[in-house]
């Protein structure tokens with residue numbers, strides 16, 4: 098995944114999300130988790146200021162990896178099989194967060210909401226101009242998605258951290274796919290599968306009334 102000494106090729110990361118979709122249009126857990134791991138690696142190259150975000154993402158990835166290496170691993174093969182299994186076995190706390198280990202459905206819901214932020218942010222980067230502010234685009238995408246699920250302190254901390262993001266062209270170059278124009282073309286290619294993964298998950302969670310699991 099690394100490209101050069103410490104860079105991460107974002108194209109390779111985003112391609113992982115393409116491989117999430119099975120022939121039956123189900124979402125495969127392993128590439129979904131691998132996609133998030135790649136995103137965290139990319140985030141880590143942006144500086145230690147984002148470590149409060151990557152730590153939370155890593156903790157959630159770890160929860161899902163644990164399910165995928167548990168005795169019930171086959172139940173967690175896809176997001177669809179996980180929902181079916183956890184609902185059938187009453188493994189979710191639908192009212193308040195319980196004391197036991199967080200369910201897969203609750204954990205994926207947090208990542209799923211973050212995927213919406215990613216989709217909005219990448220869409221806006223793709224149509225941005227050279228003088229666009231990366232921080233402003235990131236904040237706009239955050240306010241339209243994840244911020245609605247975060248308490249005040251996290252919102253303030255997140256919005257402050259965005260100010261250190263590099264300028265638009267430097268940020269596109271950090272993606273390690275060539276010139277800023279190459280990066281924009283890569284985003285255009287990668288976005289449909291991210292949107293598809295998001296839409297399928299959203300429909301699945303809506304169908305089972307799981308969009309507000311505490």
Ligand code: 1PX
Nearest residue numbers: 136137139140149150153154207208211214235243251255
């Ligand atoms: C070209 C763009 C690629 C950039 C890659 C960035 C990868 C970002 C990974 C973000 C993963 C965030 C997961 C957050 C999950 C969450 O909402 N957790 C909260 C709720 O969890 P709980 O278990 O308590 O119910 C938790 O409270 C979160 C705490 C940390 C702060 C989360 C702020 C998220 C901001 C997302 C924007 C990232 C900006 C990166 C700059 C490029």
